[in-house]
Amino acid sequence: MTVIQVDGKEYEVESGANLLEALLSAGLNVPYFCWHPAMGSVGACRQCAVVQYANEEDTQGRIIMSCMTPVTDNARFSVATESATGFRESVIENLMLNHPHDCPVCEEGGECHLQDMTVMVGHHDRRYTGKKRTHKNQYLGPLIGHEMNRCITCYRCIRFYQDYAGGTDLSAFSSRDRVYFGRAEDGILENEFSGNLVDVCPTGVFTDKTLSKHYTRKWDLQSAPTICVGCAQGCNTYTSERYGEVRRVNNRFQKDVNGHFLCDRGRFGVGFVNSSKRIKQAGIRGEDGLYQAVSLPDAIARVRDMIAGSQHVIGIGSARASLESNQALKSLVGKENYCNGMTDIERDMHGIIVDVLKSDIATPGMREVEDYDAILVLGEDITNHAPRLALSVRQATRNKASEMAAETRLALWQDAAVRELAQNSLSPLMIATPTEDRLDSPL
Ligand code: SF4
């Protein structure tokens, strides 16, 4: 651990961390935009300024960006001194010059990082009365909305999309004081992790169109912690509803599983839950042949009576239903009349999988995969079958860069510097599949 002094108080912080991370972990409030815990620091927004003093005699200090500063033993800082607070206030005032005054209609409202930071810094008067810079928005497909006027140029979006997720169709375009984050032309975002743009953008530039369709304010949603059913990775999610309809799914941080990110299937693939074709009410066909709605206990009692009086009832379970539901069906119809919904071949294959998993073979979680030196993928299109795992495999290819950074004693959170140092050096990733794979072109 490392001991630092902040505004006259001592704090024990993690050695090797950057100062912003250390201050936030110590419970101190420092505003920031471009730093992201999973993507490190690039020093783009200048919002995390604090003052560093050279020694005990130094009363003036100098402004530094906390996200770009390593913690060192007995280093002295101030978050609260007037020069630091004044600097941060002027940064946010400048960032807000061109930001529209559209919070009341903005979909990010209520969970907007920019709103929170603006309030934290105490910026409440707009002195600028000139014309605001405006941009044309793009059609980015049915899932992601685009409102570029809200951009504060933090670069998080392309750092995630290009650097972290390997996407190639979203870029920063600029001409003099205009910077534009979008595609070369209108079109559906190609990367299978595009939904994370909604989360990483600290303001309302990228929005969830599936939520916009039946928009509801975030504070009117009721959310519950859930596990994604899109594949077997079990990413942690929050599912939110209003008026009995699922309105959105978003990421629930789980450091050993999905961390900060989800795949688009998990985030956007939940619409079937609201389908009018789903059977939501138990029913029984009456003697007149017409369907009558009945309560669930009545329906179960009726089915039980039918089973009791018949020799020809079978129960077909499903791998998609819960273990409890399958077990309940099995007890109802009896073991000999129950089928788990799989063919014999499928059942045997699952048996083999279960045996392998029970053996000593390593079955790493997604976080663990990110630390691997070399990866061999044998006959599996993981981007399709376990998408979030593919994102972890991409991060593992950066371990060569981490090694090179360690040799030059460069901290890993210095994201731009580490990428610059590594250039195209990647850790080995070998994919043996009969067809092309999205991972064929890693970072
Ligand atoms: S679009 Fe959002 S994430 Fe991208 S630079 Fe602008 S504010 Fe940052």
Ligand code: SF4
């Ligand atoms: S990888 Fe995607 S589909 Fe699979 S559990 Fe995670 S979010 Fe869901």
Ligand code: FES
């Ligand atoms: S968070 Fe430090 S410069 Fe942006």
